[in-house]
Amino acid sequence: MATQSPFSMLEGLFQNFNLPFAPPAWAVDETHRRVVLLLNHVLQQEPQAMERLVRQKGRVVLVQWRTFVFKVQVTPAGLLDLATADTPADLTLVLTEESPFTIAQTLMEGGKPAVRIEGDVQLAAEVNWLVDHVRWDIEEDLSRIVGDAPAHTMVQAGRSFAQALQQFVGKAAPTPDRSGPAA
Structure with missing residues (x-):
């Protein structure tokens, strides 16, 4: 059974509204x-x-x-x-x-x-x-503002979040049925 991405529901919702989004x-x-x-x-x-x-x-x-x-x-x-x-x-x-x-x-x-x-x-x-x-070395830029240790911690947290999101997106993506015909 293929799992449908949760993004497809949101995308369909936005497309149904057809709002003319034109920022100033x-x-x-x-x-x-x-x-x-x-x-x-x-x-x-x-x-x-x-x-x-x-x-x-x-x-x-x-x-x-x-x-x-x-x-x-x-x-x-x-x-x-x-x-x-x-x-x-x-x-x-x-x-x-x-x-x-x-x-x-x-x-x-x-x-x-x-x-x-x-x-x-x-x-x-x-x-x-x-x-x-x-x-972009965001950690270097953050370290100028908050210091080295907090910048490193913030970037590590961001990477962990991105990795978790990437795994979620990978699991949510439909996978083709590779079972083929039964022998």
């Missing part, structure tokens, strides 16, 4: 600015990532999922800045999976969501390298 423009703009700040903070912790991005200065990457669009431009310093709406994208990454719960499940399983890639191949290779090699 100022909230979208502020969220984009905060994401760029976080991405730049992470990039600054990896000098090799910045060196790779310097070679792509001025290039524009557009990321899209459903109606959400996020467009950034590589700066001469190897960091990111918001690109203007009229700037053409050199690389477009479109998340093809419609379900936020399926995307979350894929990420929790350590995978990458399905993406349609259009545009510059070299820029796409650099973005892929960044995704594969750059990680």
Whole structure:
């Protein structure tokens, strides 16, 4: 008997409402600015990532999922800045999976969501390298605020929670019947 994911019920509930969720423009703009700040903070912790991005200065990457669009431009310093709406994208990454719960499940399983890639191949290779090699050292950032021991404890608790959630999602995912025909 296949076990159905509890997320499918929530997803069906959200889809049935069909509410036109459109946050105000100022909230979208502020969220984009905060994401760029976080991405730049992470990039600054990896000098090799910045060196790779310097070679792509001025290039524009557009990321899209459903109606959400996020467009950034590589700066001469190897960091990111918001690109203007009229700037053409050199690389477009479109998340093809419609379900936020399926995307979350894929990420929790350590995978990458399905993406349609259009545009510059070299820029796409650099973005892929960044995704594969750059990680946020949240423990280091927390230790600056709360100290080393509490930061380590908080990160360990977070990892335990993530691992438990990952195991739950893995158990909840339907598994194909491999029993085959009886001999």
